[in-house]
Amino acid sequence: MAEPIIKVENVWFAYDDKVVALRGVSLDIYPGEMIAIIGQNGGGKTTLAKHLNGLLKPKKGRVLVKGMDTRYTPTHKIVKVVGYVFQNPSHQLFASTVYDEVAYGPKNLGIEGEELDKRVKWALSMVGLEGYEKENPYDLDYGKMKLLTIASVISMDPEVFVLDEPTTGQDHRGRMILADLCKKLNEQGKTVIVITHDMKFVAEVARRTILMADGRIVLDGPTREVMSAIDVLRKAAIKPPQIAEFSYRLREAGVNINAITISEALEQLKALLSARR
């Protein structure tokens, strides 16, 4: 197996003396993974995510990004590898046109001229915002603003994307666009890490899921296994996707079914029902 692109080693973090946000978190992230981090607010998800690109530094333990210790490496070197998309678009957007917004990051990395233009066009086409170059970011609707914040990270072409609650405030259509975008980035070889409360999104998109509570990792494994650990999820007050719960309850009743998405349940029930006829 390849070397981890990010190594989190026994990381402790506190915002002040009272609130300990991370309590000895260890985690290896490999290139090309598609990971969801779930858990209640205050469980440490965002704090952990902000350690992955050096926005926060561990009080104890260390984080290695491609071997670089985030405590001693200048941030501009880390953000070339790990791009972070904030939850609230207005915390991130500041330029007066969509084009300038997306060009800002790569410009700071010293990219200019044709290469810069190519990067911006590519990033906008990835999120489907071609044609909006001259618009003011704040004139976009919320869904498009969110896509723009992602484009402005794509244009820096990092190897790892960290997305903090991308589906909050999105309707079904917005969620689908984001799910497709995550898959597309992942197919292009990017490592994608999504912090989310949206369990349906997790079941459909993530291959590996990490459940955090009280600053610790409670579960870390293939999404199917985590979504099927109904008792642990309940204890963390996480509502699994409806299909996972449906499948779990039928399994308890003796039905041979193990599905976390609609399409999986559809295939398995087709077989089960036709066997009964």
Next chain:
Amino acid sequence: MSEYVIEVENLSYSYPRKANVLRNISFKVKKGEVLGIIGPNGAGKSTLCKALNGLVPHFYGGRFSGRVVVAGMNTLEHTVAELATKVGLVFQDPEEQLSGVALTVYEEVAFGLSMLGFPKEEIDVRVKEAIKKVGLEGLEWRAPFELSGGQTQRLAIATVLALKPEVLVLDEPTAQLDPIGKFEVFSVIKKLAEEGSTIVVVEHEIEELATFADNIMLLNEGRVVAYGPARKVLGMVEELKKCGVNPPSVTELTYLLKKEVGVDLEVPITLEEAIKIYGEALGVM
């Protein structure tokens, strides 16, 4: 007074800078009924909520036609302040709801009542009752900013309940909350519904809505696309998807099974119904 708490007839509305946000909308809500409003972002859901308490058109201006009557009051003939005691509107972001000046949960709930000039004894009774209804007993002397997301939204609901409105209008009350917060707020809404409150609620969490809504209205581009009993509207899988709305997963699953294999199954709209239907179909229950 008629048996309807809300009567909306041919309501059309344009904001000063945005035309045709609501197009010819008609519906009625009976006392004790829960109406769920669903639809994609930009469908006009929030605008419709604001039309129910008179913010549209009194505060926003614009072009308004048709009739909105709430608790017997035509919204065009009454001020927002008068309507506020009849229609309690809870916003998506609880921070918007709170006065920002109250130092404690108790004071926050009392704030609206004291602004309306209620006597102190009456305020005390109502505040305690409202706090109990949303399950915030024991947190009366806590500062509002110290509350969790779910607690803050429940506080926002309490400030509205204290005015004893005839109808509670909730605009995506769980959209910004984490799973625990969502659970807390849904529990409060379900309890209020069971106790017979009249409720209009805009929600993206269709699977939750399916467990307590009597009627559902699907809005898209300002128009009513579907309206009727929850079971009927949530079963319209194609129409929902066309509007960019997800039906409950168990409903969609059953719809697909029927379409692809032609099985003869009842269509569930909740998890419990689905377990029963499939348990029987598979001979394990």
